[in-house]
Every structure is written in C-alpha cells, then in structure tokens.
Amino acid sequence: MLQSFKLAIRSIWGNKMRSFLTMLGIIIGVAAVIILVSLVNGYMGSVVESFASMGVNQINVNVTNLSSRSLDVDEMYAFYDEHTDLFDGLSPNVTVSTTIKHGDDSLTSTSVAGRSEQYLEIKDYKLEQGRNLSYADIAARQKVCVIGAYVAQELYGGAEKALGETLKVGGYAFKIVGVVEAQDEDDLEQGGTDDFVWLPYSVAVKMSRNANISSYTFTIIDTTKAEECKTQIENYLYEIFKDDDLYRVTAMSEMLDSLNEQIAMMSGMLGGIAGISLLVAGVGVMNIMLVSVTERTREIGIRKSLGADKSVIMRQFVIEAAVTSSLGGLIGILIGCVATTAVGAAVGINATPTPAAIIISFSVSVGIGLLFGYMPASRAANLNPIDALRSE
Structure with missing residues (x-):
C-alpha cells in the first residue's frame, strides 16, 4: 500500500501540469460547494437572527370583531389569568x-x-x-x-x-x-x-x-409548548366567535422552525448544484487516468512479467486517482475557506465555512477519485502482459 502511494505521488509530480488540470475541476467543485453553502447559511443566519429578535417566545393574536360576536380586552385578560402556567406576558x-x-x-x-x-x-x-x-x-x-x-x-x-x-x-x-x-x-x-x-x-x-381591540401579543413561558399555547388560545377564541375565519393565531417559534427548514432545503439545493461540477471533474479524472494507463502500458507489462498480480496494478491506479482528487479537494477547501471569508466581508455577511460543507465536499471528491479511477485501474489490471510489453 505504501509503495503504491509513493508511485502515485511520483506519477503526479512527474506530470505536474496534467495533474493540476485534472485537479482543477475538483478544486473548483469543492470550493464552489463551500462558498455557496457557507454564504447562503451566513445570509440566512442573519435573517434568522433578525427574525428571532421579533421574539420566538411570542404569540400574536388578531381577531375580527363583529357586532354580534366580539372579544373585549377584559375577556382576553381573564383567559390570560386562567393560564398563567403557560403565559407570562400579555399586551x-x-x-x-x-x-x-x-x-x-x-x-x-x-x-x-x-x-x-x-x-x-x-x-x-x-x-x-x-x-x-x-x-x-x-x-x-x-x-x-x-x-x-x-x-x-x-x-x-x-x-x-x-x-x-x-x-x-x-x-x-x-x-x-x-x-x-x-x-x-x-x-x-x-x-x-x-x-x-x-x-x-x-x-x-x-x-x-x-x-374593541383586535390585536394582542402573548409571551409564553416555555417555547417547547408553543403548540399547546396556540391551541389553548384557538380553542378559547372558537368558543366566542364560532368561526375560525374571524381570528388568526401565529406562534413566532413555528415560523422560525419553518424558516430553518427552508434554509436547510435551500443550502442542500445549492450544494447539490455546485456538486454537479464535482461529477464533471470526476469524468476528467477518469479520462486522464485512461490516458495514463495508455502511456504506461509497457510499464504495466514489465510489472506483470515480474510477478505483480491484478490487485497490485489495480490498487496502484485507484490510489493514484484517489490521491489526485484528494489533493484537489484539499486545495479546494483552502480556496473555498479563504474566498468565503473574503466574499462575506465584501457583501457584509458574517459567513464562515460550514464544517458540514467541508466534510461532505471533501468526501465526495475522494469518492469521485475512487469511483472514476476504478475503470482505468480495471483496464490496466486486465492488460495482457505480452501485449503490454509489445507496446511502444
């Protein structure tokens, strides 16, 4: 394994320009995933903070008072006094x-x-x-x-x-x-x-x-009981109005949860779009490795004639592809982290590289090296030693 790794490094270093061009797609893909996901998370984080400042412990109530059915402020305070175990503020x-x-x-x-x-x-x-x-x-x-x-x-x-x-x-x-x-x-x-x-x-x-007053703001003691508090208010209002179209109860914590779900979905979508470039880069890795196999056909024939079996040859080329994509991934992480901080500062967003984006993008880059390096490695391993030695 160590010998195969050394051979992979030697091959990459011996063809610097070709290796760099092979890595370029991986570098761009990894950097793009980190930058896009981190910037979106940074922007959405500021949105969530401003949203949270509105009060995640608040429940807003709006009612439509009619001449036949209405809610006065004393009735709302009576309800509040009955549920001091749930609410600690009303205005x-x-x-x-x-x-x-x-x-x-x-x-x-x-x-x-x-x-x-x-x-x-x-x-x-x-x-x-x-x-x-x-x-x-x-x-x-x-x-x-x-x-x-x-x-x-x-x-x-x-x-x-x-x-x-x-x-x-x-x-x-x-x-x-x-x-x-x-x-x-x-x-x-x-x-x-x-x-x-x-x-x-x-x-x-x-x-x-x-x-009559038509708007009220409650604060709840425990935000984990937001749904229970909201239900209590809705049940009380239904007893008075007998029509749920005449009132609206909005729990800020529920809206924040919904916003967080949308942020996660958006980050995933943008990360997926940026990740397409990693797949394209994988095709590049496979093409270059196929060229490498063709160029080194005679070398493969010599190694096989000296007793190297299929697994050794395959391992050599798979490791070479994995090392190439891994190095590209590491460079992409470095560029992505620096660019995220710089772009975030330029547009006024507190954007920091997301650990999840770094781990996922790097793992995908290594996986692409293994996946797209398999076919060239398999081709090299299955070469006939005699035919390989005849190759010029």
Whole structure:
C-alpha cells in the first residue's frame, strides 16, 4: 500500500501540469460547494437572527370583531389569568395613525401605538430614562407616554432632556415618563426601530375610536409548548366567535422552525448544484487516468512479467486517482475557506465555512477519485502482459 502511494505521488509530480488540470475541476467543485453553502447559511443566519429578535417566545393574536360576536380586552385578560402556567406576558396592541409634535417640530412616520405595562418586557427593551407605563396609567387613562431614542433625540436633543416634557399626539398633550434605550445606536433613523411612541392602550382605544381591540401579543413561558399555547388560545377564541375565519393565531417559534427548514432545503439545493461540477471533474479524472494507463502500458507489462498480480496494478491506479482528487479537494477547501471569508466581508455577511460543507465536499471528491479511477485501474489490471510489453 505504501509503495503504491509513493508511485502515485511520483506519477503526479512527474506530470505536474496534467495533474493540476485534472485537479482543477475538483478544486473548483469543492470550493464552489463551500462558498455557496457557507454564504447562503451566513445570509440566512442573519435573517434568522433578525427574525428571532421579533421574539420566538411570542404569540400574536388578531381577531375580527363583529357586532354580534366580539372579544373585549377584559375577556382576553381573564383567559390570560386562567393560564398563567403557560403565559407570562400579555399586551393589547392599538395602532394610532397620527402625527406627533413638539413645538414647531413634527414627525409623521413615527409608530404610535397603545401598549400594556408588560410590553417593555415582552420586547426585552431597557429604559434609558424614567419609568415604564404602569397599570395605574392604563386604569386611569392617564395621558402619559414612553418614547424611543430616535424621537427623544430628534425632538428634544436627548433622552435626559425629553423626560418630563410634553409631546403632542394627535392634538392631545402627553407627558413623557420614560425613554427606551436605543436598539440601533449606530443608526437612529426615521421609521426605524427607535422611532416609536407607546401610550396606555386604554387611551389609544379612545383616540382610535375603536370599541374593541383586535390585536394582542402573548409571551409564553416555555417555547417547547408553543403548540399547546396556540391551541389553548384557538380553542378559547372558537368558543366566542364560532368561526375560525374571524381570528388568526401565529406562534413566532413555528415560523422560525419553518424558516430553518427552508434554509436547510435551500443550502442542500445549492450544494447539490455546485456538486454537479464535482461529477464533471470526476469524468476528467477518469479520462486522464485512461490516458495514463495508455502511456504506461509497457510499464504495466514489465510489472506483470515480474510477478505483480491484478490487485497490485489495480490498487496502484485507484490510489493514484484517489490521491489526485484528494489533493484537489484539499486545495479546494483552502480556496473555498479563504474566498468565503473574503466574499462575506465584501457583501457584509458574517459567513464562515460550514464544517458540514467541508466534510461532505471533501468526501465526495475522494469518492469521485475512487469511483472514476476504478475503470482505468480495471483496464490496466486486465492488460495482457505480452501485449503490454509489445507496446511502444
């Protein structure tokens, strides 16, 4: 075995250009698999992270209230209180379409919404200044608000200056009792994650002139029980509406699982497409090995006449093909890893070579060497020694 390996290395080194051209297809194929799969995983990983930041422990509920069948906020809170073993947060959500003003300055794209006192914890945000909305604010319909860092900076010049100031929301004066820490400190922008105003939902309902709230956000204690929590909510809503078209319950963890499945499928498809080049490279390996057998027919005849049996000859050529494809695979891995990091940095993606892609692509390259090297090796092993010695 060691002698066959040495002969394979000597043959490859003796025909450097031909060996390199034989490896080229393997190199390109392996590098392509690593680069494509790693870049897709890196991009999709950033998508998953941004998706997960929405809260994988959240369940969003939207209902369509009718005059004959409707759900009020007290009923939803009664359901929540009965299932504190499953849920640890609830916030009604009331969107208010309006403009906010301070003096002569106004903001038109700011998200204004009614929230509960638990919404800060639901979003996992922290306060930079002041306090959060309280149950007393909601019960007494106090005209107070909590604002995002962009609003504080744009209208007041900072969180500390904004605290205690008055903000006009839809013509009503609200006292700013809290400022949330910036979620995107490097880029406070209009319409971004820090451009919002939270009001007590009881006040927002009056401002939006809606009799009943149609949107709620729950947080669940155990994400592994997301399906059970979702079923409990759906059963409760069906008892009220008697029509599952009048409500929609969405578990964020289920959507994340679905997204991960799609990512895995996409990575597999792209890896498979890139892997086609490995098959093409395998044909190249077989062709070059057939040429090698033809060129070395006399050598094979001499070895056979000296007592080498078929298995020795076959092993020599199979090992040579495997070594050629393995070296190509190793070079392809090196190029693929460097290119993945460079391309990822260039396009702003945190892409790192995927171990699975490296292992699979290298294994396939070695397998191709063995598979496509078998036929030339078999041909060499079955040569007649006398005919081989006559070859020029």
